[in-house]
Amino acid sequence: MPALRAQVHGVSKKMGRAQALKQVDDGFGAGQVHGIIGPNGAGKTTLIRVLAGLLHPDEGRVEYDEAEKLISAADVKRVTGYFPQEPSLYPDLTCREHLEFFRDLYDLPQAPFEHRAEELLHATGMAPFADRPAGKLSGGMYKKLGLMCVLLNRPKLLLLDEPTVGVDPVSRQELWDLVYSFAGEEMTVIVSTSYMDEAGRCSQVHVLSDGKMLSSGMPNDVMRHFGVTDFAEIFLKNE
Amino acid sequence: MNFSWRRARSVAYKEYKHILRDPFTLAVTLILPLVFVGMFGFVIDLDYKHMRVYVRDNDQTSVSRRFLQEMSSSGYFDLKPVHSPSEADQALDKNNSPALLIIKRGFGRNIRAGNPENPGQIQLLADGTDNVQASIMGTYLQGVVQKANAVFAKDNPELSGGAEEAALSAGGQIRSRFLFNPELNSRWFIVPALSTIIIGFLAIVLTALTVAKEWENGSMELLLSTPVRPAEIVLGKLVPYFLLTFFDVLVVFVLALYVFRIPFLGSFLFYMAACWVYITGALALGLVISVVTRQQQAAIQFAFAVGLLPSFIFSGFIFPIENMPAFFQYFTALFPQRWFLHISRTVFLSDAAPLTLATAFGAILLFATAMILLAVHKFKTDVEP
């Protein structure tokens, strides 16, 4: 089962009074780790939500295909996994209960579920905390639990909205390691971040500013395009 | 994507865990009915008893004395005879909420004559500043009159025609009270109605909070990104709160029967069916509020407005519907509380066939169906504002 490719065609979206996305055209190639970088208010969350099918573009459209085969909009939620930026787990439910809840939501049979849950708990190092309520997890562990929930279904497109905000550098490193260990032939990853120093960790970066997609490509190519040596400079120069 | 029982069940199971782990909600749900029953069943006694009434008997016949005896034995009145107009004035000035009953001369003669055109006359002067007591006095006095009429008719068989006519001329409402609650015991009237209030308030608030809470803590966004469907969430949220509310109803039912000794004369099965439908409707209304507001604070305010207030005011709990202006009589028909209250009181205090309650049952069924459909329809599958 190959990873999903997403193609964004001329997407515009207004949120309240603000024009959050302005004619965004972009492609997210299969199997890669994409970073949408931009300051707060650039439209990152809106773009991720559009990609997750939780917002509908005012103009333009998003196409998903799997090995050149188009996926219908109705089926997209089955093959994508999305973890929002804001806390979104149930503080009173334990890690294991979260996994079981998502098992049912995704209609996973018990045996493959158990295997997958073990694999995820092991990979994230969360096995010792399986019975701890989400409300008592540290910032980094909380994000890892969220990641496990959405990875249960083996999504072909994983969307993470600012997964590293407020997370300590150690957990941040671990989250990136996890992302790379699951990305590849079977999964495309799109991560948004407002930490400019994280741009270099992605295989493809997409620079979003004020609702417009300024540039996308390999990190070094994008920096060369802007004539900078550091991603923060892009936004300072654009002032 | 079809409706999945598994997903609905897992939403219900998750909700059940939330309830178990939130001692506050659980405590409120279990204690609130007891508080209501305690408050309305024991503390607030809507019966006015031993109301002081000064009496000037200008007739002074055996009939007038028989009437006063009847009045005094009802337990509602404390009679104090006065013997002159000046004494009466003094008594009225000295007391709070005074009342004066004057039996007109010729009372006994007219009663004996049994002419409906020319009845025995009594006059009640009550303090209008306490209009509740004044009107209750009036009502109770009518009851005494009715009872006395029956007694006089028994004493004088040839008068039975007149007494019957007098009974017929009394208002339908009073008649029904007398028929099914001969003691005029307000507890009999209130306790069966408490389920209406408890469900109408608690059920709405419980579900009004659930969906809004998921929006506020962000979990809704995560839920919506999975294949779960609105109907599954709605069903999953209804079931645990249904059981919780139904438990409350059973508690009130048991208390009504065994603590307050209120008779249950109607069909138990019909009453349970009505409870299920009404609970479902109230819970679904809460969900609609929650789905639309998405904020717990707004949801709770809405829930108070459409739950608590109509439960008390438009249901007939405090103000009898029959006494409302015509517009409000129709307006109350919009609220399921009114219909369920009617069902509830009727099945407790009369053995009326369920068929006579078909309209009321139909109304709550219609309401519940409409609310479920509305909740599912309004439930969004995206995070658009």
Next chain:
Amino acid sequence: MNKNDIVISVKNLVVAFGSFHAVDGVSFDVHRGEIFGFLGANGAGKTTTIRTICGILNPSAGTVTVDGADVSRSTAVLKPRIGYMSQKFTLYPDLTVRENMYFAGSLYGMSPQQIDERSRKLMDFIGLPQRIPDPVSHLSGGVKQMVALASSLLHDPELVFLDEPTAGTSPQTRVAFWALIRRLAEMGKTVFVTTHYMDEAEYCGRIALMERGKIVALGTPAELKQQFFPVKPLEISFSAPVQNQMREALKQAGISSAVFGNSLRVRAANRAALERVCAPFAGQFAVHETEPTLEDVFLQAVSRRENK
């Protein structure tokens, strides 16, 4: 700047909430006129430490002194000397800038004339127009933060505490904000600032890295880099698709690496061991030395603490 001129002195500070030690035995000094950066993730104990120094939380153990006076016994004297910009509450969104300033000033017993004069100077200082008629909720995030800073400076405090002042603001705002912080220090004010952006820490005179209630590193950015990275981190870039294989091979040899797009970053490793692992891939990769970042320092400090 006189190095010996210690303003704030924290000794063995412990702040416990029940059995949870939010601050667990922390000691450091802050000098007059210094920008002292407090770094760490959410929940590391930064805000709790600030609150204790400001006298709004009492220490469970240890002492905090400002100019030699114990904070918990002299809050009334201390408070007028402190300006505190909290990370949560800053300004009333429904009041205008001027109304917010008046309110903040009146809390310190300033007269309307004093407030007017000070806010004119401060608006000048932060580079905003004198009259902003809109309620604060209409301002952009960056302007809001600037105004919040001005309002915490209104009573001309000597000690300025800024709790994550740049959280959630744009790179432009952050740069502008740090320029202001530097000017405050030049004016002789002591600035105590917390942040979870590691790159901002470069602007601080000295930094303390905090993790789970403890300070894991303390010093100037250059000192810390020198201390934790006598040997610089390496970046391995590839000319053939062997990145994953190489990473696996490094892992087998006990060398951890992080994926940075199409290259690997090796923070610390025995050079000889590294060369042994890399030998089979000869010709398919290139190794460069890179400058350590404060994030590298943090990771290194934490891993050392855990290995102890």
